Amino acid sequence: MPEKKTFKITHNRKWCKNCGICVAVCPKKVFKIDRNDRHAIVNPQDCIGCQMCVEHCPDFALAVEEVKNE
Amino acid sequence: MRLDFLRGERLPNIWCPGCGNGIVLHALLEAIDQLQLDPDKVVLVSGIGCSSRAPAYTAFDNVHTLHGRAIPVATGIKLANLDLTVIVVTGDGDSSAIGGNHLIHAARRDVNITVVVFNNYNYGMTGGQASPLTPISSITTTTPNGNLDRPFDLVKLAAGAGATYVARSGIYFTKHLVDHLRKAIAHDGFSLVDAVAQCPTYFGRFNKKGSAGQMVTSQKDWMVLKSVAEKKTPEELAGKIIIGEFVNIERHAPVSAAAPKEQA
Ligand SMILES: Cc1ncc(C[n+]2csc(CCOP(=O)(O)OP(=O)(O)O)c2C)c(N)n1
Ligand code: SF4
Ligand code: SF4
Ligand code: SF4
Ligand SMILES: [Mg+2]
Numbered sequence: 001m002p003e004k005k006t007f008k009i010t011h012n013r014k015w016c017k018n019c020g021i022c023v024a025v026c027p028k029k030v031f032k033i034d035r036n037d038r039h040a041i042v043n044p045q046d047c048i049g050c051q052m053c054v055e056h057c058p059d060f061a062l063a064v065e066e067v068k069n070e
Numbered sequence: 071m072r073l074d075f076l077r078g079e080r081l082p083n084i085w086c087p088g089c090g091n092g093i094v095l096h097a098l099l100e101a102i103d104q105l106q107l108d109p110d111k112v113v114l115v116s117g118i119g120c121s122s123r124a125p126a127y128t129a130f131d132n133v134h135t136l137h138g139r140a141i142p143v144a145t146g147i148k149l150a151n152l153d154l155t156v157i158v159v160t161g162d163g164d165s166s167a168i169g170g171n172h173l174i175h176a177a178r179r180d181v182n183i184t185v186v187v188f189n190n191y192n193y194g195m196t197g198g199q200a201s202p203l204t205p206i207s208s209i210t211t212t213t214p215n216g217n218l219d220r221p222f223d224l225v226k227l228a229a230g231a232g233a234t235y236v237a238r239s240g241i242y243f244t245k246h247l248v249d250h251l252r253k254a255i256a257h258d259g260f261s262l263v264d265a266v267a268q269c270p271t272y273f274g275r276f277n278k279k280g281s282a283g284q285m286v287t288s289q290k291d292w293m294v295l296k297s298v299a300e301k302k303t304p305e306e307l308a309g310k311i312i313i314g315e316f317v318n319i320e321r322h323a324p325v326s327a328a329a330p331k332e333q334a
Contacts, residue, residue: 014082015082017082017086017087017088019087019282019283020088020281020282021088021282021283021286023283024281024282024283024284024286024287025242025283025286052244055093055096055097055100055244056241056244056286057096058083058085058088058089058090058092058096059081059082059083059092060073060076060081060092060096
């Protein structure tokens with residue numbers, strides 16, 4: 001079985017406006033807007049690296065890169 | 071997208087949370103990156119509006135002009151230096167209302183520039199007034215009982231005026247948007263891309279379109295790919311916006327002006 005790929009999600013808190021678009025477009029429910037109306041990464045292990053969140057974040061606050069384990 | 075295309079020191083941007091302008095800007099920077107253009111030879115020119123602030127967040131040379139006047143300034147830049155790739159960043163109001171005449175005549179003359187319309191169906195910057203692209207019946211600050219007027223179909227307007235590349239896309243369809251922006255920039259001749267984006271603060275709130283996230287994902291429900299639309303009946307397409315490439319033709323070749331008369 002091919003090994004499951006893992007991804008590193010980088011979130012720039014200084015640029016994020018907690019708009020929730022990444023929550024709406026992510027197919028794997030990786031993010032949520034928490035009880036304090038703040039962006040939170042809740043299920044990073046489920047990320048499939050599709051880049052939907054990165055391409056739809058209006059504030060350039062997300063990056064998702066594959067973690068290569070040699 | 072190359073992060074060095076952004077002026078990080080100017081961020082976070084001034085736009086409201088969830089504003090679609092940042093998504094169009096991201097796609098535009100990606101398209102420029104894919105074309106491998108020399109960053110020193112790219113110029114962005116904008117008018118006035120929330121969307122027109124986009125160029126100032128980029129590392130490219132840019133001019134933030136007057137409301138509606140980006141196209142004539144861009145035309146001048148292009149004519150002065152044909153080596154430059156000149157891209158106009160404009161809003162639906164900026165391009166189709168106050169700047170509408172510049173748009174049709176640049177299309178008619180087939181000026182070799184690319185116009186990217188950040189179309190959020192209203193004047194965001196001034197508080198959500200109706201623009202010539204606001205859909206019929208929509209609520210805006212100036213149409214509190216619903217817009218009585220029909221909007222322009224910007225694609226048909228540009229095509230009718232003589233543009234040689236015309237496409238429409240939406241911010242949900244980021245790959246589609248990037249592809250069409252890339253083709254528009256690479257096209258030799260006047261190109262226009264109608265990039266449909268959300269203004270959650272005004273158009274979205276007045277018309278009960280839900281959260282910014284819902285405004286993004288709902289584009290799947292009301293936008294139809296041109297290839298799919300071609301197989302549908304007019305009834306099935308009622309209320310839908312068609313996205314894709316509408317015009318892609320050879321540049322209009324001007325007949326050379328009469329040779330100047332010899333001085334006697
Ligand atoms: C000559 C002139 N008239 C009016 C205005 C006021 N004004 C500023 S932005 C704008 C409309 C912007 O709408 P749009 O181009 O759709 O941009 P958006 O803010 O929606 O991105 C208007 C009417 C102005 N700045 N200059
Ligand atoms: S889309 Fe971007 S700005 Fe909006 S909540 Fe997510 S990370 Fe923050
Ligand atoms: S890359 Fe895809 S799966 Fe991973 S967090 Fe972003 S949207 Fe979710
Ligand atoms: S008013 Fe509308 S267009 Fe302007 S920044 Fe806010 S959401 Fe964006
Ligand atoms: Mg607008």
